[in-house]
Amino acid sequence: MLEWIAGLASWELLALEPPGWGGVLLGGLAISLQVAVGGYLLGFLIGVGGATGKLYGGPILRDLLDVYTTLVRAVPELVLILLLYYAGTDALNQLMLLIGAERVDISGLAAGIFVIGVVQGAYQTEVLRGAFKAVPHGQIEAARAYGMTSFQVLRRITLPGMLPHAVPGLANLWLIATKDTALLAVVGVAELTLVTRQAGGTTKSYFLFFCAAGLLYLMVTLISNVGIRRVERYARRGMPAVR
Amino acid sequence: MGPETRSWREPHRLVLLAIGIGIIVFAAVNMRWDWLPRYSGRLVEGVGTTLWLLFLTSVLGFLLAVPLGLAQAAGPVWLSAPARMFCTVIRGTPLLLQLWxxxxxxxxxxxxxxxxxxxxAWPYLRSAWPYGVLALTLSFAGYEGEVMRGAFAGVPKGELEAGRAYGMSPLTVFRRIWLPRAIHRALPTLAGETVLQLKATPLVATITVVDVYAIISRVRQDTYxxxxxxxxxxxxxxxxxxILVLAFRWLEAKVPVKGG
Known part of the structure; x- marks a missing residue:
């Protein structure tokens, strides 16, 4: 009875120096954030390419992109992560053998970024495509009539016009990316959730460590929300306020 | 999608379809599937567990989401503040972490x-199943509670006032007008939330609940x-x-949208 209260309150376990596990948790958080940022940026590149392909590509490209976004959205992230993790590392090693190089050990970090990026790419494709279609066609035609080149139309009309429609969806996807990194614990990437379980398993203070990790995740979300609100205010400047 | 949706019988689609079928046939012939008959019974059971888990936690989660949404939309501060904090914590941390x-x-x-x-209660508390159900229920409630908050707040004030003017008690207004109208408004998001919930269920396999994902993990361990x-x-x-998407499309077509 007293033992578990003591287990709850043994705060020295969270100390940053080795007898405590605080430093390990922060290291895990750093890995999680690196995977989230890397995966999100890779997803954005895929999303821009995918949205462009869906809007301007030929019929075959469009159908293939539809297959990609539908598949990724219909299969659980956990299953996708396992599949892509093994398939991605396998494919890379086959490629290395093919060009005569030696097998490489792919770091969990790089594989994690790849996996999160492919998943994010499907969702960002849909968000960006929707935002692009929300820009009134007349505005683009008017810009063309003024003699703007297509790059100028993109920079002056399309991008600023689609930004307010893209920001809420993209912001939501960023929050999802930070939480999806936890799934990499299942394939053994030493991100925050996995190191938390290891810390809990070693010290038997599961409750303390999972609460501490939960607070770290929550802080990432809350700090992100502050930034998102700023970006949203910038993107919606000059537009009527919602609510 | 949308207006440019075209027939699948266009030539390039037939070619893509043929390639797709070719890949499936290639996979069926050249990959190893001899393990399938041995595990088919357990796989069906696993799918059953997954679907039961999905149904149970979605229903329980929705029942919990209604008071959560109501507290945030109209409750006094000592109710709305904890409800908002619950939703923020659930939505701000990974489900895997909550489960563990x-x-x-x-x-x-x-x-x-x-x-x-x-x-x-100890035999139950020692097994994994209640924790899986609890975590998935709380997660669904957290996300859907936020939706219900918006749905309750979005019901036009005039409709509630009209109910009061007819002499309905606050409880009757809630039962006859506010709740049905809010659920009606939340219905379109329910399909998406339920698909997300289905995709969250395999996480319970990490705490030894035997769903279809756990059976497949077993197959991978046994067969390498x-x-x-x-x-x-x-x-x-x-x-x-x-199947879920089609079922919800059918359900939404059943519910009249007039005035929605």
Missing amino acids: LLYYGLGSLFAYWPEIRQSW LTYEPLLLLALIYMILTG
């Missing part, structure tokens, strides 16, 4: 408590195959997602 916190954290705390160890079981698993989830 409940299973390992709460489970290890209970183990220290002799009164609980000797009580009738990497891809075949995972591809089958992806196919199973795709079929389940497709």
Whole structure:
């Protein structure tokens, strides 16, 4: 009875120096954030390419992109992560053998970024495509009539016009990316959730460590929300306020 | 999608379809599927567990989401503040972490408590199933509670005032007007939330609940195959997602949209 209260309150376990596990948790958080940022940026590149392909590509490209976004959205992230993790590392090693190089050990970090990026790419494709279609066609035609080149139309009309429609969806996807990194614990990437379980398993203070990790995740979300609100205010400047 | 949706009988689609079927036939012939008959019974049971888990936690989660949404939309501050905090915490932390916190954290705390160890509830508290149900229910409630907040707040004030003017008690207004109108408004998001919930269920396999994902993990351990079981698993989830989407489309067509 007293033992578990003591287990709850043994705060020295969270100390940053080795007898405590605080430093390990922060290291895990750093890995999680690196995977989230890397995966999100890779997803954005895929999303821009995918949205462009869906809007301007030929019929075959469009159908293939539809297959990609539908598949990724219909299969659980956990299953996708396992599949892509093994398939991605396998494919890379086959490629290395093919060009005569030696097998490489792919770091969990790089594989994690790849996996999160492919998943994010499907969702960002849909968000960006929707935002692009929300820009009134007349505005683009008017810009063309003024003699703007297509790059100028993109920079002056399309991008600023689609930004307010893209920001809420993209912001939501960023929050999802930070939480999806936890799934990499299942394939053994030493991100925050996995190191938390290891810390809990070693010290038997599961409750303390999972609460501490939960607070770290929550802080990432809350700090992100502050930034998102700023970006949203910038993107919606000059537009009527919602609510 | 939308207006430019075209027939699947266009020539390039027929070619893509043929390539797709070719890949499936190639996979069926050249990959190893001899394990399938041995596990088919357990796979069906696993799918059953997954669907039961999905149904149970979605219904319980929705029942919890209604008071959460109502408290945030109209409750006094001592109700709305905790409800908002609950939704923020659930939506701000990964489900896997919540699940492990409940299973390992709460489970290890209970183990220290002799009164609980000797009580009738201990066999249940020692198994993984209640923790999986609890975590998935709380998660669904957290996300759907936020939706219900918006749905309750969005019901036009005039309709509620009209109900009061007819002499309805506040409870009757809630039962006859506010709740049905709010659920009606939340219905379109329910399909998406339920698909997300289906995709969250395999996480319970990490705490030893035996759903379809756990069966496939077992197959992978027994046969040392990497891809075949995972591809089958992806196919199973795709079929389940497709059925869910169609079921909700049918349900939404049944509910009249007039005035929605």
